[in-house]
Amino acid sequence: MRAGTRRTTAARARASAGPGRAASAVAGCLGIALAGALLTGCGPGDDEPETVRFTFSKREAIGFMTGVVDDYNASQDDVEVVLDTSGVDVVSASFVRGNPPDLMLANYNMEVSRFVERCTLSDLSDTEAAGGVREDLQPLMDQYGRCAGRTSALPYSVMASAVIYNKEIFAAHDLEVPRTWSELLDVADTLQDAGVTPFYGTFKDDWTVGQGWFDYAVGGQVDTLGFFDRLAAEGTDVGPGSATSFQQDLAEPLARMTELTTTYVNDDAASRAYGDGNLAFAQGKAAMYLQGPWALGEIAKTSPDLDVGTFPLPMTEDPDDLKVRVNVDLAAMIPQGAAHPEAARDFLEHLYRPEIIEAYNESQLGFTPTADAPPPSDPRIEGMTRYYDAGQVYQGASVLVPKTIPVFSYAQAIVLDEDPAPWLRSLDADWARLAMRQ
Amino acid sequence: MTTTTATPTGGDRLVRRRARRVEPVYYLFLLPSLVLFTLAITVPGIIGIFFSFTNSIGIGDWELVGLTNYVAALSDPAIVQSYLFTFGFSLVTVLVVNVVAFGLAVGLTSRIRMKVGLRAVFVIPMVVSGIIIAYVFNFLFSNSLPAAGQALGIGFLETSLLANPDLAWTAIVVVTAWQAIPGALLIYIAGLLAIPGDVYEAADIDGAGRTQRLTRITLPLMTGYVAINVILGFKNFLNAYDIIVGLTGGGPGTATRSIAMTIISGFNGGDYAYQMANATIFFVVAVLIAVAQLTMTRGRSAL
Structure with missing residues (x-):
């Protein structure tokens, strides 16, 4: 019935021709498409697959x-x-x-x-x-x-993701894969003193900050699963006074993140994008790169023989806290x-x-x-296997925040502003407002 | 119709009555666009407004939630900020576009060489798609400009404008203006050419200088065109989307998110009803602005 009436409208539109011809053709197609949608219920014959x-x-x-x-x-x-x-x-x-x-x-x-x-x-x-x-x-x-x-x-x-590192650069400077936060800082300092950029940052693409820096920093220090369960329980109460909130639980972890992003990345990180990062890392312009396995294929396009490996970003002093993002x-x-x-x-x-x-x-x-x-x-993802097998994994905090909250933008702003506090307050307020609506 | 004043009473009434009766065929001409407009704009619009009072996410079950979405939207700093940004950006861009376009139009209608060729050059940006312009400028701002800044030792240019939360909007104004100037320019050229030469001759005889000719003759006679350009431009800039997406994607952080971008985010973020409320608010605001602009300009210029 409905398709029928639409079709007569379209037919009338077509009859009036003139300058509206193209438009009425569209209307005609619309009518036919609607009629077609009603017919999809019919199945194929018995003999057909x-x-x-x-x-x-x-x-x-x-x-x-x-x-x-x-x-x-x-x-x-x-x-x-x-x-x-x-x-x-x-x-x-x-x-x-x-x-x-x-x-x-x-x-x-x-x-x-x-x-x-x-x-x-x-x-x-x-x-x-x-x-x-x-x-x-x-x-x-x-x-x-x-x-x-x-x-x-x-x-x-x-998919598991962690820090991608250039094994050749690590070997040239006699560096071991760091397993604690202080070892990580030592590695970064050694590289920087030798004139090598420790991390390659691509802050222009906000998602790279979200999935890499933000997620690794949070996942390496916070029990992501429990954190989001408690947040969900707080609902509309999330804010400065609640037991669980972004501004309380994530302030410390993100302070460590900004310590890394302010000191140990390339100078032009703010204007570099994902593609620039893959190219630069493949050319050996930095020792470490916070990306998932999808970047390995891109890196191999530039340098097929580059010897790279992966390790979880250590954010605490306890090697047992090491986890990979999945x-x-x-x-x-x-x-x-x-x-x-x-x-x-x-x-x-x-x-x-x-x-x-x-x-x-x-x-x-x-x-x-x-x-x-x-x-x-x-061998490039071998470094993560042990943690995956042992279940030492977390899901990225940035993907667990509902998409309506622009968490990637916030993560980017935290890195560029070098101050997490105001953005974590925004996250709390957004979370509470969303809880009120849903 | 204008001849009616010349003819005496009896004929006058006859003509007027005939003019009032409209040929039915005109309604037939109206029909296709009326039907399409209703189906493609009005009906979806009303459906959207209806859903702004629900908690729908675009699929599945939903229920009416009254004004909750509106209350939440009006207290949402992200939405409020997108309004502030969009209005500030539109005001500045309208100003830049019209000042530059007017100056160019005056130059391109005066007696200079290569007038036609230059006009063509200045109109080219209009025919290039916004998203392509944005990507090209994105590269220039991220790579070329910082390189130039480094070579010349200009401090604030050494990092990309697009990465600076306080200055990224200027890049968007520049690129938007670059694309919007030709449209305004064409309207101004048409306006300037329509001013009869004898007014300038009279001004010359009265001893008016160049500046006086511009401020006393050209500008007053151009108000109608200025009004058109300002209204059309402002309306377009309020809908800013493609150039911002290509340049900053709303970043750095949320510094350059326009209203249209927040509304679109409701579709892929599963926040359909909420952003429909935002869209309804935007619609009301846009209508208010349109009414205000029309009443302000109606008296002074023949629109």
């Missing part, structure tokens, strides 16, 4: 995933998996239209977790894949919110409103077959979240 729409938009891995999908389609005739790489915004829009994909493999973050919190994803707890996932990752998933009684998403790829780079989800949930589950199990999930993570420098998977063999 069932179509599973599978969304996946991690650019670096589209080639790999296309191969997996093609092999699967060739191996059987019942299901035809269609890879949709159009990105997270399109997926969000399809939820709004009531036409979600059958299977999603997406970065697990505050944006995707909205689907979890509003219970728009189906329960995966009875799948074989769910049984194989490491249990200690569940708290990390739950941190983004959950739908009671359901396993809404399964981790597929976990994020669930990919998680698998099947929407409640999926048109072909059974076929999607079959393909999900296929994706979790050891040879596929392990090959995927090996190729992307990620950690496989299944219990019996071997660690990645790439």
Whole structure:
């Protein structure tokens, strides 16, 4: 009915022709699109294979995933998996239209977790894949919110990040990987005295400050999980008087961060961006670089043979506090409103077959979240394996703050202003205001 | 219509009555744009205003929350700051654009060489997309200008303007003005060319000097054009988005976040209803400004 009336409007618009012709053509398409949306309920005939729409938009891995999908389609005739790489915004829009994909493999973050919190994803707890996932990752998933009684998403790829360091520079100055805060300062001083820039800062891109400096500094000193639980409990009370707040709990950790960013980075850090940083680090212009494994591929483009390694940023005097930052780079989800949930589950199990999930993570420098998977063999991320295996991990504080609070901008301002206090007060006020609204 | 004054009473009434009756075909001409405007602007606008009274995040269930979003928005320093920034930035940019464009227009309509070629050169920035301009200037401000500052020993230029929370807005004004000047320039040139030559001749005979000719003849006769440029420019600058995104991304910190940028953040941040409230406030403010500008300029110039 609705599509019908829209179509007559469009037809009327088209009849009036003249200068509005292009516009009325648009209106016509709109009418047809609406009519089309009503028809999507019709399934294919019995003989045709069932179509599973599978969304996946991690650019670096589209080639790999296309191969997996093609092999699967060739191996059987019942299901035809269609890879949709159009990105997270399109997926969000399809939820709004009531036409979600059958299977999603997406970065697990505050944006995707909205689907979890509003219970728009189906329960995966009875799948074989769910049984194989490491249990200690569940708290990390739950941190983004959950739908009671359901396993809404399964981790597929976990990325660990820490300090990337130039092994050649470290060897040239007889330096060991620091394990405590004072050792870190010693290393930085030694490098600086020798005329080497200890850290390369790219403060122009605010996200690099957020995911690197801010997250490592907080995660290395604060129990991130507990901190955000307590913050959530305080809700609208978060502020100068509350037991837990950004200004009380993060002031000290961030003071150490600004100590590093004011003293030990390149002079032009404020006007350097992510791309500049990759290039400079690859050219050996600094000894350490606070980035995730995604930067390793970029660095290798400039200097394929550069010997680099990784270590967690030590922020305390206790080596037992060393932890690496992790994020669930990919998680698998099947929407409640999926048109072909059974076929999607079959393909999900296929994706979790050891040879596929392990090959995927090996190729992307990620950690496989299944219990019996071997660690990645790439020597560049070897330095983080020990901590990941022991569960000495945290999720970045900057990604756990809801996106509506511009925490990356605040992190950048803290580094540029060299004074965390006013920005932490803003974070508290924003947090309380958000709690009031939601 | 103007001829009616010449014809006596009986004919006058006839003409007027005929003029009042509108041909129905004109309504048909109006229809396509009316339908499209309603579907694409009015309806979504009303839906948006409705959702500003809910707690919707764009998907799933929602409930009415009354004025909560408005109360929160008006006390949100990030939103208040984005209004202050946007209005300050728009005022300064309007001023810069119109002063420079007016000066250029006077120069380019006087008797100089290469007039046509120079006009073309000055209009080029108008045809380049804002985001491209912003990225090119981003490179200049981050790399070239600091290098020049170092070479010449000018202290405050040695670090990027874009990284300085107190000065980043000046870079945005410069780039926005660079793009906006041609539009204003064209309107001013058209205005200057429309001033009849005999007024200047009369002024010459009365012994007016160059400055007097500019302040007593040109400027008063141009007020209508100045008003158009100021109103259009101010309206455009209030919506500033692409150049800021390309230059600073709202940074450093939150120093250069415009109203449009905060509203957009509601879509990818899952804060749909809240930013709809912000957008509604912005809409009301924009309407008030438009009404104020129209009443102020209506008396003085023939708009």
